[in-house]
Amino acid sequence: MSAILRPWQSGASGDAEALAEVYERADDALLSNIPDDRTIGGAQTWLETITDAEAAGDLCARAMIIDDGDRSGRRILGNVMASGIERRHSSAWISYWSVAEARGQGLVSAALRSLVDLLHDELGIYRLELGYRVNNPASAAVARNAGFIVEGREREKLLYDGFRYDTEVCARLSGDPRHRGPRIPFDPPR
Numbered sequence: 001m002s003a004i005l006r007p008w009q010s011g012a013s014g015d016a017e018a019l020a021e022v023y024e025r026a027d028d029a030l031l032s033n034i035p036d037d038r039t040i041g042g043a044q045t046w047l048e049t050i051t052d053a054e055a056a057g058d059l060c061a062r063a064m065i066i067d068d069g070d071r072s073g074r075r076i077l078g079n080v081m082a083s084g085i086e087r088r089h090s091s092a093w094i095s096y097w098s099v100a101e102a103r104g105q106g107l108v109s110a111a112l113r114s115l116v117d118l119l120h121d122e123l124g125i126y127r128l129e130l131g132y133r134v135n136n137p138a139s140a141a142v143a144r145n146a147g148f149i150v151e152g153r154e155r156e157k158l159l160y161d162g163f164r165y166d167t168e169v170c171a172r173l174s175g176d177p178r179h180r181g182p183r184i185p186f187d188p189p190r
Contacts, residue, residue, distance in 0.1 A: 022099055025099065062080050064184065082125070094128050109179075127172075130169075152168070152169050
């Protein structure tokens with residue numbers, strides 16, 4: 001499966017319909033990573049929030065989509081994002097998700113490596129942080145495969161469906177060794 005990364009698009013010709021389709025097909029692994037309002041209106045609201053925050057310099061998000069060759073495809077595979085971009089201390093919080101069909105192929109790791117390169121090299125963000133539930137080995141593998149290092153555990157940090165989960169907190173610094181694995185190209189090219 002070939003993929004590209006591109007900015008999310010809001011508005012009339014944007015990604016709302018395709019994103020609502022992702023919401024409709026979401027499995028349990030994806031449900032905790034997407035908004036509660038999973039309608040087309042909810043998708044449009046999320047997209048407007050993301051594109052507005054990106055325009056303000058507070059966020060950097062890229063949709064991972066199928067590369068169909070003619071660049072017209074809207075089949076969304078996932079998202080990689082840096083939110084809470086803080087300029088004074090040069091840090092950001094990383095998150096990612098993917099649809100079930102994109103998992104287990106290294107696509108999310110490759111997308112995250114591409115985003116890490118963009119954040120460190122072009123946006124000059126020094127420290128990238130993320131956290132994942134300790135019962136989510138797939139998310140842990142994505143983080144590790146993008147060069148994130150575990151810094152600690154936050155006990156019972158997250159609450160889902162009445163259960164509390166520990167998280168492992170990771171970070172990577174701009175001077176940390178880069179993972180040599182593949183990257184997903186950006187469209188439009190940087």
